[in-house]
Amino acid sequence: MNLQEIVDQWQGRPTFAIVDLDAFATNVQVMRRWIVPEAKYCVVVKANAYGLGAIPMAKTALQNGADIVAVATVDEGAQLRRAGISSDILLMGPMGAAEKDLAVGMDMTVVMNDIPFAYGLARSVRENGRTKPLKVHLKVDTGMRRMGVMPEDAVAAARKIMSFPELRLEGLMTHFASADVEDMTSAEKQVAVFDQVVADLEVAGIDIPIKHMCNSAGTVQHQDWHKDMVRSGIATYGVRPAPHIPLPGEPGEMKQCISLHSTVTRVIPLAPGDAVSYGGTWVAPVETRGALVPIGYADGELRSLSNVSHMAIEGQKAPVIGRVCMDQTILRMPASLPSTTRQRVVVFGNGTEEQAGAPTLEELAEIGCTIPHELITSIAPRVPKLYVREGKLVAISDLDGYREYQRS
Ligand SMILES: Cc1ncc(COP(=O)(O)O)c(C=O)c1O
Structure with missing residues (x-):
């Protein structure tokens, strides 16, 4: 069956979305080929995978070359763990005090935006009886002025995190404010600030293994910015980060899914x-x-x-x-x-x-x-999403939750 036949045969709610898992799998493979081999590929599945459905998109991404998935909230990470996803899950947004135990218990990799937070997180690791330290990534505000420690505070923040035996400082990250505009001056400045932070850390004898800054716009335009990992959302879903930014691969190989x-x-x-x-x-x-x-x-x-x-x-x-x-x-x-x-x-x-x-x-x-x-x-959970692979309807997501019809 092709997508049109699936549309024609659907007898459920007359308003529905079709998610083409084959197109998505191809997108992930093409992105993986584009990303420099030494860099990990983190697919951003926050906000229910941008509305497409976190569980099927995370599973398909990880089966087709992604290494890690990223979410914004503890609930989103917990949903993936409960669905059996065992890869690292990067938790990028803030959490409430009562959510720390869940994040720790479900082994999420936590982004640190401020140091006071490290105390509570370390306590939670102790109280949960975890034997292995929890992975954390330190976020630096290189210009977006949204989240993260200021560049001049990064070395002290890294030292503080490293002083907790309960935490392992695995990553250093930042986020672009304007990598999707034609004038890349702002993004270039952020790269320079980030590189300076990395240099300062080196002078201080601190080596953080996974350094990452690229969203989709950075990833598809600048292989020289991939560092140790990229975080891609919109391009992986087959949509250009902006009309002037072509997607990798042969023309038309990556598709809106x-x-x-x-x-x-x-x-x-x-x-x-x-x-x-x-x-x-x-x-x-x-x-x-x-x-x-x-x-x-x-x-x-x-x-x-x-x-x-x-x-x-x-x-x-x-x-x-x-x-x-x-x-x-x-x-x-x-x-x-x-x-x-x-x-x-x-x-x-x-x-x-x-x-x-x-x-x-x-x-x-x-x-x-x-x-x-x-x-x-903005696509509401009440809109049924029909997941199609190899011409077959393999799963549905609606107000009754996500159901697979065959193993995926
Ligand atoms: C911190 C962070 N990294 C990466 C992304 C992925 O961005 P994009 O969908 O443009 O690839 C987002 C999305 O907003 C984000 O907030």
Whole structure:
């Protein structure tokens, strides 16, 4: 079966996403080939793998060349451990005091943004009776001004962490603020600051084995910045970090691996002057038809896409008319299509012929003045996600959780 046949045979909620695990596996393999051999490959699966589903994406990534996965919260890491993921899990975001034991008990690799935190973490390691020290990565704020210790404090911070027998300082990291813009001056400055921190640590006799700074934009543009590890999210999901940044591999080898689908549930006759949806922000200029689609902002169809975006009905471009509601959106029915329900809608496609007429994620992000990351992380858990591998539906994720139909 191809993706279209899976779409056609789906009998569940009429709004659903298709996640193409083969495309994702290829993306991971291509990225792995691109990343310098001496660097580890950390796939960022925080925020439920950017909305695609943390468990299947983490498993597929690790089976296809990734070494490590990264999450933002303790819960996200725990979900992966419970699903049987045994690789290192880099926990990048902060945790509450009551979450430390879980993070330690589940052997997460913890990013340290400040030193007072090290005391509590070390205590938790002791109290959990762990015999091996917990791996930690020290984050340095080289210019993003978000998280991490300041560069001038890095040597002292490293020394402090190393003074705890319960902790092992395995990594040193930073994060780019602007590696996805055409002018790379800001990123270059951050690299220089990071390199200086590494040099200062060397002078102090401190060697931290895994130094890493690259997100997708840094990874795909600068192999010379890969150091000992890269952390890639969006590129691995097959979306360019920005329109001017091509993905590695042969053209088209890496593919956007999610598409969002729905169906027409009502055809609405519209007379000239009829105002559509809340607030009546779109008024029919002539006799025409609306097509009701059961997807709304509670599913991830952003309200800001009202009146400015489009979807595809049976391959034909259909503009969004009126305001996006919580659970519904209305499209203008293309004139050539019949007045029947159950016609196929593609909300955003992957750019292939099969999904013609619909915007890709990148196009929709541009229309909505946002980035693809926001669009996919907004897809709600109530939207069933259908995981497809080798032409078969292998797993589903919905409000009942994640279920595999065959081993993956
Ligand atoms: C610390 C950190 N590293 C890496 C990434 C991955 O970024 P990208 O999706 O652009 O590859 C993120 C994502 O926001 C991040 O916060």
